[in-house]
Amino acid sequence: MTSGALKATLVVDKSFVIAEVDKRIYGSFIEHLGRAVYGGIYEPGHPTAGALGFRDDVKSLVKELNVPIIRYPGGNFVSGYNWEDGVGPVEQRPRRLELAWRTVEPNEVGTNEFMNWAREAGSEVMMAVNLGTRGVDAARNLLEYCNHPGGTYWSDLRRSHGVEQAHKIKTWCLGNEMDGPWQIGQKTAVEYGRLAYETGKAMRLVDPDIELVSCGSSSSAMPTFPEWEAVTLDHTYDVADYVSLHQYYGNRDNDSANFLARSMDLEHFIKTVTATCDYIKAKKRSKKTMYLSFDEWNVWYHSNESDTKIDPWTIGPPQLEDHYNFEDALLVGSMLITFLRHADRVKMACLAQLVNVIAPIMTEAGGAAWKQTIFYPYLHASKYGRGVSLQPIVNSPKYDAQDYTDVPYLDSAIVHNEEQGELTIFAVNRHLEEGLHLKADIRGFEGYTLLEHIVLKHDDLKAVNTPAEQRVQPVQAAGTVCKDGYVDTLLSKASWNVIRLKKSAGL
Template identity: 65%
Template sequence: MCMKKATITIDRLRIIATIDNRIYGSFIEHLGRAVYDGIYEPTHPMADEDGFRKDVIQLVKKLNVPIIRYPGGNFVSGYNWEDGVGPRSERPTKLDLAWFTRENNEIGLHEFSKWLKKVDSEMMMAVNLGTRGADEARNLVEYCNHPGGSYWSDLRKSHGVLEPYAIKTWCLGNEMDGPWQIGHKTAVEYGRLANEAGKVMRWTDPQIELVACGSSNIDMPTFAEWEATVLDLSYDQVDYLSLHNYYGNPTDDTPSYLAKGIEMDEFIKSVVAICDYVKAKKRSKKKINLSFDEWNVWYHSREADQFNERWQFAPHLLEDIYTFEDALLVGGLLITLIKNADRVHMACLAQLVNVIAPVMTKTGGKAWCQTIFYPFLHASLHGRGVALQVNVDSPKYDCTQFTDVPVLDAVAVWNEEDKTATLFVLNRSLEEDLDLSCDFRSLKASGVLEHIVLEHADLKAVNSVENPDNVVPVQSRGASLAGGRLSCVVKRATWNVIRVSTKV
């Protein structure tokens, strides 16, 4: 039987956008073991002088994450930021009503900022617009960003931080459309508050960027109306609108699951349309871009997390163990984000350590990489530059949730400075390899640098502390380049990263 064929044509003039590196951001919330027994474990043999695990730092640095959202998440809607600054001995222990746990505030703004420097990242700070409002938000901006000579900036200095944190990116609350949220609001209530909080935050520091809450997911009953109303009330004060969505395969329908990138793409395009509708309605010259600041696979742990004992400190929560199949979907979602780089300027894989995360730790023991670590690593390292539209001619399939799904999903990134081009490819087929031909002539491709493949015979294979290298990428030797045309076999159910050198 003849192998099915797929072709890709790349044109360096068909530019989507220069990629904002912040689309490879992530998220740390005061939730479960993300902070305590995650990034911070002072009794661990590999703890540094500040109590942060050096093995976790090494893995996070490897991912090259440019921005990390903090401190939540649902947590932020009941959080008083003042509890996490100043002398640790004076910080209160509080009940966290978002996750029904206990928070001792040993880690706060100052400590997390230290950790960010260790992992070469910046903070995306969220303010509490659930139980608090504009006054507390502008006070936090003053504490963080004002150089001195005012009450809050001088308080920061008295806490030993002489120079401003200079945080650029700020989230105006979190998932305020959700009834589960502390301080849940209607679109009108939230839109007015976001506008007023954003106004005084900007007056305090005109250099900051502001992210307004969009819908918590695409299935919210108020989706679209929420976005339109919020933007109508806060358009002049905000720069980005957030999107949140998690993906799962609870019915074990793999063909539909691996096509979820189509659902993400439709979500993005719908929100872009709403943003541009409000822009037209207001006759504004300002463009609102998107921050997809919560996305990931999340469904494995939901039943296990129905714990009965409240007010535990740093319990095991949302510790999904990811399969090889999940890694394939994460690769497809990353392709979708790159394809939409003209409007998605920030995105956060939620989360980073232990909680629905690529990096896992054992208390007192080792840290290891989950399966989803690898496609995120590849995109973060090699997906920087200019996103290019690609013409893909591929077989298609129908499944329970979608029709005419391309078997091959792909996007290209050209890095003119490094003179490299990277092709990210997902083969969604569970049965068939594809004979791929890719036309790189417009980039004057001169040689294959590498062909990385993430593959495994078992879709449900996982990594663990005992077997951390069960699912890891390998180098393929089959790709060849002749006359600017690349040829290779893309195996069934694989994530592929094909890098070539260019002469343009």
């Protein structure tokens, strides 16, 4: 190793358990927005489209990511959505003005079509109900339509639509970003809390086995945060299982060192919401722990700076199509690392979104589907980050950024999959100019040897992928050594690293 390199150490031990990783933290999100549905997952006439019009090339990329759960159908869209418009014979479905994004919704894809697509993609669905323009009645009817086996009006209507077996959707969102002034049917905390409680109560009478997500603040920057969480949870605590968090980050100032430190803000956000949940738990003398559903998160700012104007009242226009660069992938990696370090409370998370709209997967109309830079850390975490999250003891040099102090250059999470006999070290080197010499103490994992060291790196932080060229993609790192219970490696400057170790056979 280079003797002059900055040095960092971490200690990993089986006893430093945070929690079992809920696979649903690798979830995603598809909203009826832009080209996420129309021109994204669904494009009749495309060379790869199946009989129902869904693109098989896109579905293959989703399956590669192994996405366990997908939030649907919104997002802001859901607050003006009449779910009945999206069921029954397609030719009889109405076209509607979609007010959240000022487009036309043709309703060619609705509940049953999406549920069928999700099953084929290997994903469960987190269904959202409209608590903007609608409420208790529409929510309980949708649940009956989806989950009741038969013999009632709504369940038999589903069966008449060709879906004999109930969808059995387990997880349901009680509205979306209801404190946002942009939201159709925006509500005060008390208004939302009362409505969400009564809606959840009715839904549980229909199906006691569902999980419910109470709507949190639209972001930690909202003036309502965290009072919104405290007031709404005071109403919904007994009926909900999770509270939602939403957060996006950008680099509008082109300050990369500050941008890569944004996950420290994410850390603070999670801790604040956790503390608020525990305050309500104590106030109610409850035995139940409220968990977190981080059901919108990503980097999002490139498309906000675009001068492209979208004509209103069109179908599937190209909205919010961020073209992600290499440094965006690094922050996405750090955000995933942060979720893993909080696996005891963060049980679900949805990268927003999955296709075309601020997404890891992009498509060309009639053409290729391709991987953005952020595809890769998401892929690696979903593939190798399943097991038990362990708390690493980290000693790293630090730096100060514009908005943050004492930012460790090394950002790391550890996952142990005992069943597979694998140990994975996820690490981001935030240093923009220098490699970081890492020495990891894994003596508690006797007999583990190096399987591979995957690295995502590029000399240009602004490098992007295109349909014609994958400029940013993972490679195998050289020089990593595992010997005498230590992993010794040099983490390249500004890099995402996945160090995989495997227990030797017979041990």
